[in-house]
Amino acid sequence: MVRLGVIGTGTFGVNHLRAYKQLEYEGKACLAAASDLDEERLARLKDDFGMNIYTDYREMLKKEDLDGVSVVTPDFLHRRIAIDVLESGRHVLVEKPLDVTVEGCQEIIQAAERNRRLLQVDFHKRFDPYHIEIRRAVLDGKLGDPLYGYAYMEDRIEVPRDWFPQWAPKSSPSWFLGIHMYDLIRWIVGSDGKSAFARGQKRKLMGMGIDTYDSVQAQVTFENGAVVSFHTSWILPDRFESIVNQGIRLIGTEGIIEVDSQNRGAEACFTSDKGMRTYNSSFLFETTDSKGRKVYDGYGIRSIQDFAHNVIFLKSGGTIAELRRRGYISGEDGLQATKIALAVEKSLVTGEEVEID
Ligand SMILES: NC(=O)c1ccc[n+]([C@@H]2O[C@H](COP(=O)([O-])OP(=O)(O)OC[C@H]3O[C@@H](n4cnc5c(N)ncnc54)[C@H](O)[C@@H]3O)[C@@H](O)[C@H]2O)c1
Known part of the structure; x- marks a missing residue:
C-alpha cells in the first residue's frame, strides 16, 4: 500500500488530507504523515485524520516511510520544499502554481528527472x-x-x-x-x-x-x-x-x-x-461512504487522488513514461502556465x- 504525506495543512491542505484519508478508507493508500508550522492546527488535524505530525517537514521526510507527498504551502515556498521532497526520493504533487519563477519551475522539473520521480501539478479544473x-x-x-x-x-x-x-x-x-x-x-x-x-x-x-x-x-x-x-x-x-x-x-x-x-x-x-x-x-460535496463515514467528492478531490493513483501505479511496476503516454498534469504544464x-x-x-x- 502506498504511504502519503502532506506539507502545508492550511485552508487547501485539508483537502489533500481528505483525499488521501478517503483512499485509506478504501484500502488503497495510507495517509501517513503531515507537516505544518502551526502546532495547534496540526494537533487538531491529528484528532480528525490520525496521521503522524511534524512541524519540520525535513524531519518528516527523514523519519517517515513515504511514497508520495503533496506540497500545499504558500506559492513562493513550493520551490524549496518540492525539491527537498524529490531529492528525498518521493513523488510529489505540487499545488498550483508550480513556482512563481521560470527558473524555479525548471529546477523542480530537473530534480524530478534527476531522481526519476513523478512531478504532478494540481490544476484541478482539468478534472471538472x-x-x-x-x-x-x-x-x-x-x-x-x-x-x-x-x-x-x-x-x-x-x-x-x-x-x-x-x-x-x-x-x-x-x-x-x-x-x-x-x-x-x-x-x-x-x-x-x-x-x-x-x-x-x-x-x-x-x-x-x-x-x-x-x-x-x-x-x-x-x-x-x-x-x-x-x-x-x-x-x-x-x-x-x-x-x-x-x-x-x-x-x-x-x-x-x-x-x-x-x-x-x-x-x-x-x-x-x-x-x-x-x-x-x-468541485466539492459532502456525502457518506458505505460505512456512514463523512467523505467528500468532486473534482477538487479527484485531481488529488489522481496523483495517489499514479503513485500506486508506479509502485506496482508502472513507469513514468507510461503515465506520460496516458497523460498527467506535468511539470512542463506547470512551467507553461x-x-x-x-x-x-x-x-x-x-x-x-x-x-x-
Ligand atoms: N487548487 C486550488 O484550487 C487551490 C485553492 C486554494 C489554494 N491553493 C494553493 O494551495 C497552497 C496553499 O494555499 P492555502 O490557501 O491553503 O494557504 P494557507 O495559508 O491557508 O496554508 C498554507 C499552510 O502552509 C503552512 N506552511 C508554511 N510554510 C511551511 C513549511 N515550511 N512547512 C510546513 N508547512 C508550512 C502554513 O503554516 C499554512 O498552514 C497555495 O499554493 C495555493 O495557491 C490551491
Whole structure:
C-alpha cells in the first residue's frame, strides 16, 4: 500500500488530507504523515485524520516511510520544499502554481528527472466534467479553429482579507486564480501562450493595507492564434452568492462554447445565510461512504487522488513514461502556465505587450 504525506495543512491542505484519508478508507493508500508550522492546527488535524505530525517537514521526510507527498504551502515556498521532497526520493504533487519563477519551475522539473520521480501539478479544473466535455468537443474538431474567448474567475474579498492576508501581497488575482484559467485554456485549445498584455487595478485592497491587485485583465495570444481575455479579481462583496465566480466562453470557426463553471443550477436562500447561495457541487460535496463515514467528492478531490493513483501505479511496476503516454498534469504544464502568469505580471508593470518564450 502506498504511504502519503502532506506539507502545508492550511485552508487547501485539508483537502489533500481528505483525499488521501478517503483512499485509506478504501484500502488503497495510507495517509501517513503531515507537516505544518502551526502546532495547534496540526494537533487538531491529528484528532480528525490520525496521521503522524511534524512541524519540520525535513524531519518528516527523514523519519517517515513515504511514497508520495503533496506540497500545499504558500506559492513562493513550493520551490524549496518540492525539491527537498524529490531529492528525498518521493513523488510529489505540487499545488498550483508550480513556482512563481521560470527558473524555479525548471529546477523542480530537473530534480524530478534527476531522481526519476513523478512531478504532478494540481490544476484541478482539468478534472471538472464540464471542462472535460468541452475539451473533447475541441479535440473532435467540432469547434473548428479556436479564434477567441473569455475566461473569468473572481473571489469574494474574504479570500485575501481573511484567508491569508499575510501572503496575499506576494500573490495576486492573476497568480491565485488566473493560473487555473491560463492552464485550463492552454489545455483546451492545445496551444502554448505566445504573448500577453495586461492591465490591473489597485484600490480597495490597498486601502485595507493589503498591497496587491484588486483585479487584473489580461489578453493572451496563443501560439495557434487564439486570443483569450482573462478577467480575475479578489474583491467580490461578502454577500456575493458563492466564494468564487467563474466561467469560460470559447468561439471557433465552427461553433461556440459557454460554461458557467460556478452556478451548476442549484440556488438557495436560508435565513441563516446572508443571501442567495449557488453551489458548485462538481468541485466539492459532502456525502457518506458505505460505512456512514463523512467523505467528500468532486473534482477538487479527484485531481488529488489522481496523483495517489499514479503513485500506486508506479509502485506496482508502472513507469513514468507510461503515465506520460496516458497523460498527467506535468511539470512542463506547470512551467507553461507560470510563463503566462509571469508575462501578465510583467505587462502590468511595463504597460507593454510581453512575448512569452
Ligand atoms: N487548487 C486550488 O484550487 C487551490 C485553492 C486554494 C489554494 N491553493 C494553493 O494551495 C497552497 C496553499 O494555499 P492555502 O490557501 O491553503 O494557504 P494557507 O495559508 O491557508 O496554508 C498554507 C499552510 O502552509 C503552512 N506552511 C508554511 N510554510 C511551511 C513549511 N515550511 N512547512 C510546513 N508547512 C508550512 C502554513 O503554516 C499554512 O498552514 C497555495 O499554493 C495555493 O495557491 C490551491
